[in-house]
Amino acid sequence: MQLTQKHHEYWRKNLRITAVLLVVWFIVTFVEGWYARELNNFTFLGFPFGFYMSAQGSLIIYVVLIGIYAWYMNKLDRQYDVHEGEDA
Amino acid sequence: MSSTAPATFSHKSFNSQLKKYYGIYTGGFIAFVIALAIGEQLGMSRQWIGYWFLFATIALYACIGIISRTVDPAEYYVAGRRVPAFFNGMATGADWMSAASFIGMAGTLYLSGYDGLSFVMGWTGGYVLVALFLAPYLRKFGQFTIPDFLGARYGGNIVRSIGIFAAILCSFTYVVAQIYGVGIITSRFTGLEFGIGVFVGLAGILVCSFLGGMRAVTWTQVAQYIILIIAYLTPVVWLGIKHTGFPIPQFAYGVTLQKIGDLEKKFTADPKEQEARGLAKAAAAEASTALKDPVKAAADRRAALEQRLAKSKADNAPDHVQKSIQQALTNTPTDPDKAKEYWTARRNLGANANPPRKHAEPFPGATEQARDTARLNFLGIVFCMMFGTAALPHILMRYYTTPSVRQARTSVFWSLFFIFLLYFTAPCLAVLAKFDVYSNLVGSRFAELPAWAAAWRLVDPALLTITDLNFDGIVQLAEIAIGGDIIVLATPEIAGLPYVVSGLVAAGGLAAALSTADGLLLTIANALSHDLYYKMIDPDAATARRVTVSKVLLLVVAVIAAWVTSYKPGNILFLVGAAFSLAASAFFPALVLGIFWKRANKWGAITGMVAGLGVCMYYMSVTYPFFRDILGVTRPIAEYQWFGMNAISAGVFGVPVGIATIIIVSLLTREPAREVQELVEHVRYPNLAGDIDTRGT
Numbered sequence: 139m140q141l142t143q144k145h146h147e148y149w150r151k152n153l154r155i156t157a158v159l160l161v162v163w164f165i166v167t168f169v170e171g172w173y174a175r176e177l178n179n180f181t182f183l184g185f186p187f188g189f190y191m192s193a194q195g196s197l198i199i200y201v202v203l204i205g206i207y208a209w210y211m212n213k214l215d216r217q218y219d220v221h222e223g224e225d226a
Numbered sequence: 227m228s229s230t231a232p233a234t235f236s237h238k239s240f241n242s243q244l245k246k247y248y249g250i251y252t253g254g255f256i257a258f259v260i261a262l263a264i265g266e267q268l269g270m271s272r273q274w275i276g277y278w279f280l281f282a283t284i285a286l287y288a289c290i291g292i293i294s295r296t297v298d299p300a301e302y303y304v305a306g307r308r309v310p311a312f313f314n315g316m317a318t319g320a321d322w323m324s325a326a327s328f329i330g331m332a333g334t335l336y337l338s339g340y341d342g343l344s345f346v347m348g349w350t351g352g353y354v355l356v357a358l359f360l361a362p363y364l365r366k367f368g369q370f371t372i373p374d375f376l377g378a379r380y381g382g383n384i385v386r387s388i389g390i391f392a393a394i395l396c397s398f399t400y401v402v403a404q405i406y407g408v409g410i411i412t413s414r415f416t417g418l419e420f421g422i423g424v425f426v427g428l429a430g431i432l433v434c435s436f437l438g439g440m441r442a443v444t445w446t447q448v449a450q451y452i453i454l455i456i457a458y459l460t461p462v463v464w465l466g467i468k469h470t471g472f473p474i475p476q477f478a479y480g481v482t483l484q485k486i487g488d489l490e491k492k493f494t495a496d497p498k499e500q501e502a503r504g505l506a507k508a509a510a511a512e513a514s515t516a517l518k519d520p521v522k523a524a525a526d527r528r529a530a531l532e533q534r535l536a537k538s539k540a541d542n543a544p545d546h547v548q549k550s551i552q553q554a555l556t557n558t559p560t561d562p563d564k565a566k567e568y569w570t571a572r573r574n575l576g577a578n579a580n581p582p583r584k585h586a587e588p589f590p591g592a593t594e595q596a597r598d599t600a601r602l603n604f605l606g607i608v609f610c611m612m613f614g615t616a617a618l619p620h621i622l623m624r625y626y627t628t629p630s631v632r633q634a635r636t637s638v639f640w641s642l643f644f645i646f647l648l649y650f651t652a653p654c655l656a657v658l659a660k661f662d663v664y665s666n667l668v669g670s671r672f673a674e675l676p677a678w679a680a681a682w683r684l685v686d687p688a689l690l691t692i693t694d695l696n697f698d699g700i701v702q703l704a705e706i707a708i709g710g711d712i713i714v715l716a717t718p719e720i721a722g723l724p725y726v727v728s729g730l731v732a733a734g735g736l737a738a739a740l741s742t743a744d745g746l747l748l749t750i751a752n753a754l755s756h757d758l759y760y761k762m763i764d765p766d767a768a769t770a771r772r773v774t775v776s777k778v779l780l781l782v783v784a785v786i787a788a789w790v791t792s793y794k795p796g797n798i799l800f801l802v803g804a805a806f807s808l809a810a811s812a813f814f815p816a817l818v819l820g821i822f823w824k825r826a827n828k829w830g831a832i833t834g835m836v837a838g839l840g841v842c843m844y845y846m847s848v849t850y851p852f853f854r855d856i857l858g859v860t861r862p863i864a865e866y867q868w869f870g871m872n873a874i875s876a877g878v879f880g881v882p883v884g885i886a887t888i889i890i891v892s893l894l895t896r897e898p899a900r901e902v903q904e905l906v907e908h909v910r911y912p913n914l915a916g917d918i919d920t921r922g923t
Contacts, residue, residue: 141907149910156358163354167347167612171605174340174588184480189586192343193653194476197350201642204357208635211362215632220911222630 148218155210159203166196237629241310248313252452258282263726272725276415279733283453284430287446287740291434294442297773302439303370303752304626309444311633315640317447318624320454320741322349322645324400325407326802328454328738331649333710334799335656339585342656344604346649348611348806350642355616357638361625363821363909365634368626371749372619372813373757379820379905380831381898383762388835392812393619393753397746398787400618400805404743405791408736414685414715415732421792427740428788435744435751436777443744444627450737451644457734458648458714465658465721476654482661486585489664493703494581498696502704503579505695510576513569520565524558531555534697546699550672554694571687571707575695578704585660599870606875607803613881614806617813619753620745631912659713662720667692668703675701678719682712689715747787751780803874804846811838811880819888824906830892838884845876 170177170191177188185193215221262275296302309317327349335342367375373389405424412423434442466475469482493499516523535551559565583590589604591597615621624641628634667679672694675683682690689709692701714735718727755776760767767775816835819826847853848866850873859866871878908918 145911145914152910159354159358163351167351167608168605171344171347171608172601174601178586178588182480183477185483186586188588189340189343189483190480192340192347192588194650196347197646197650200351200354201639201646203354204639204642207357208639211635212632215912220913222632222913 144218145220148214148220151214152211155207159207162199163203166191166199170196235308237308237310240308241312244310244313248448248452251449252456255453255456259726259730262729263724266724266726272729273417275726275729276417276732279729280412280416280426280736283733283736284426286449287430288433290446290449291437291442294438294445296438296441297770299370299769299773301441302773302776303756304623305439305441305444307368307627308629309627311628311637312640313448314444314624314628314633314637315644316451317444318621318637318641319644319648320447320451320737321624321745322621322641322742323454323648323738324404324742324802325411325735325739326403326799327648327652328458328735329407329411329711329714330799332652332655332659333713335653336660336708336713337710339583340588341590341600341604343653344607345611346653348608349615350646350649351608352612352615353638353642353645355612356621356625357635357642359818359821360616360622361634361638362631362912364622365625365628365631366909366912367905370626370756371752372622372817373753374761375820376816376831377757377761379902380816380826380828381902382828385816385828385831385835386757386761388812388832388839390753390757392808392835392839394750396618396805396809396812397620397749397753398783399801399808401743401746401750401787402791403801404739404746405787407739408743409791411732411735411739415729424788424791427736427743428784431740431743431747432781432784435748436780439773439776440623440627440748443748446744447741450741454734454737454741455644455647457730457737458651460730461717461721461723461727462651462655462658464723464727465662465717466654468721469658469661475658476650479654479657483586483657486657486661486664489661490582490584493664493668496702498698498700499581499702499704502695502702503581506575506704507579509693509695510573510579513572513575516569517566517573520569521560521562523569524560524565528555528558528560531558538697544699546671546673547697550694550699551697553672554697557693567687571691572693574688574691574707574709575693575705578707582703585657602869603872603875606871606878609881610803610807610810610875610877613810613814613877614808617809617817618806619809619813620742620749622817623749623752624745655717656713659717659720663706663708664703667706668701670701672699672701676720678716681719682716747780747784750783751776754779754783800850800852800874804850804876807842807846807875807877807880808839810877811842811884814881815884815888819885821906821909823889823892824903825892825897826888827892827895827898827902829895830888830890833891834884834888837887838880841883842876842880845871845879846873849873849876 170188174188174192177191178186180187182190212221262270262278266275298306300306331342331345334345364375367378369375369378372393373386376389377383377386405428408427409420409424412418412427413420416423418426434446462475463473466478467473469475470478472478531551531554535548535555538548538551557568559568589597589600591600625634625637628637666676670676672692675692679690679692683692686709689712691707693705694701695705696702714731715728718725718731755772759775760772812835815838816826816831820831845868847857848859849863853859854863868879904918908914911917
């Protein structure tokens with residue numbers, strides 16, 4: 139089985155979206171956690187912002203990140219003709 | 227194309243059929259709860275409500291098990307690979323959320339405020355790693371177990387064996403915690419003995435997984451998810467309306483959090499509270515001494531209280547003060563067992579010697595250095611829980627069951643969505659319950675405690691102890707010692723709901739514990755029957771025989787796990803955390819590099835897995851008291867700690883060591899064979915023309 143140029147391009151795009159989403163994940167997890175004390179000086183929806191992010195904000199972003207990945211990759215599969223059959 | 231179902235099978239109509247069935251089921255369950263609520267109004271006893279919830283739900287799970295019975299390997303191991311994304315999401319949610327999540331989490335958040343959020347973040351954010359690094363690729367690979375992938379990718383039985391060992395190690399640690407939870411819940415809500423409770427719960431688990439393997443477990447887990455989420459959200463919504471006037475309190479509890487902040491300031495400055503804090507410290511010290519001879523100490527205390535009562539009568543003290551002393555006298559037990567329980571609970575008052583911790587403040591500490599260490603440990607737990615999530619075999623296995631790679635991706639989305647519903651509620655519940663305690667319980671008279679507090683303090687002093695330390699007849703915050711588990715268990719009563727909702731919560735907790743135990747037992751049995759027996763010992767075994775071996779092993783493992791549980795091994799949160807750190811160190815590097823780096827080879831994987839697991843186990847054994855005692859480690863913990871990291875986060879060191887070892891050793895040894903590189907290409911593309919086939923059936 140020989141991979142074509144198109145296949146390599148598909149994989150590069152996959153790696154790119156993975157990296158981008160991972161950077162966001164890292165920021166809302168570890169950077170947010172590291173600066174939680176400072177973030178608490180701001181208020182958001184009545185919450186101290188650092189608390190809000192760790193209790194809810196970051197969680198919502200995680201759900202969205204996975205949603206974006208699934209949507210983007212499922213679209214990419216079709217574009218690069220590596221998708222599976224219809225009823226699966 | 228990658229579906230293994232017969233040609234006539236339509237995923238679309240199967241999906242809509244499932245929606246119909248589970249819709250009817252949800253309606254039926256709500257009707258069942260309403261019927262019991264009416265029964266309660268007509269005078270049904272609490273014990274019977276408890277029995278109904280326990281036996282009806284277990285019977286239901288057993289029925290699903292019987293309907294889904296199978297001897298076909300693809301059905302038994304991966305539910306025929308036709309679980310739609312949405313339902314696999316629910317099943318994963320139930321598989322994932324254990325007794326620790328359902329009952330323990332809100333309590334941890336109540337007690338440790340912001341710092342407890344490390345578990346909330348870790349146990350949700352890990353799914354991002356599952357989605358990006360593992361689920362779609364494992365689905366494309368499409369066999370039965372995680373050691374299967376390691377065996378195929380790296381070749382040879384050594385990697386597979388290490389995989390089997392690690393899978394069993396972390397799953398077994400975890401399953402013991404679940405069976406323990408089952409025992410606690412059944413015994414508390416039905417009055418059955420702990421041992422019998424374990425047995426009844428275990429029977430429910432076994433009927434299900436024994437008869438139908440993954441297929442039965444999947445459909446039961448969906449049913450269990452529905453029960454557990456209804457059970458968790460119902461009382462919180464009620465409590466939320468009470469305190470925030472808004473039916474979705476998750477978005478409105480910021481106001482409540484501010485009020486708690488004001489109350490914390492008030493309590494810190496209040497002279498009565500300061501007095502009570504001093505007395506709490508003294509009472510805890512007294513209790514520590516008293517535990518050497520509980521009965522005599524209790525007798526001494528009774529004598530002192532009698533004197534005090536006589537004096538207050540002579541002084542004509544107010545009525546509620548006299549009553550309070552009388553009550554303290556009544557509560558001081560004379561029988562040996564009770565006396566020991568009593569002093570143990572009083573020793574917990576020592577936590578009240580300090581002013582209340584600020585709920586929303588991250589990483590509190592006396593010095594800058596202590597605060598920095600607290601922050602590192604917070605991030606350490608987040609790290610381990612996340613990477614552990616992306617490495618626990620019983621979760622990853624679930625993504626083998628979807629019909630396609632596309633659905634596997636979507637399924638991770640639904641998984642996290644359904645888990646999110648509970649995890650973003652837990653911090654809210656902790657805050658609402660805390661506000662109730664701070665505003666209604668504190669300041670009430672001992673003679674007229676809120677009904678829930680009066681009831682629960684009699685149930686178990688470890689869950690709730692309230693003692694009038696300064697004998698003013700009024701509850702101060704420093705006089706309350708609370709055990710975390712009470713938060714979820716008592717919420718229905720705090721919110722003023724009928725007992726039927728408490729029964730519902732118990733059923734939810736049971737569903738959470740049973741569903742996780744199901745998934746874990748299946749993982750262990752499959753590692754032994756499929757990976758060890760079929761792949762390594764007898765590759766010619768007939769399919770029916772493989773499934774039978776698996777079923778027998780399931781029974782054996784379940785019995786051993788129940789036997790270990792009967793010893794009531796220590797701290798559940800540590801057990802669970804340890805399982806995550808171990809899984810992260812052993813599996814994550816080898817799995818992810820196996821997919822994303824073609825150059826990773828057999829020797830890299832072998833040394834990397836051993837090194838990661840080794841570092842993790844070493845760190846735990848020299849820094850966790852339980853292991854230190856066994857191994858006779860005597861030098862102080864601090865001498866062994868790296869960066870002040872706690873034992874639970876040992877994976878922080880295991881994961882990077884594992885990754886580095888795989889890379890270095892792989893580069894020093896030979897490149898993997900052409901077929902292996904083809905396998906890697908194969909898993910990277912959902913569908914390739916002229917593709918090799920790695921599917922398990």
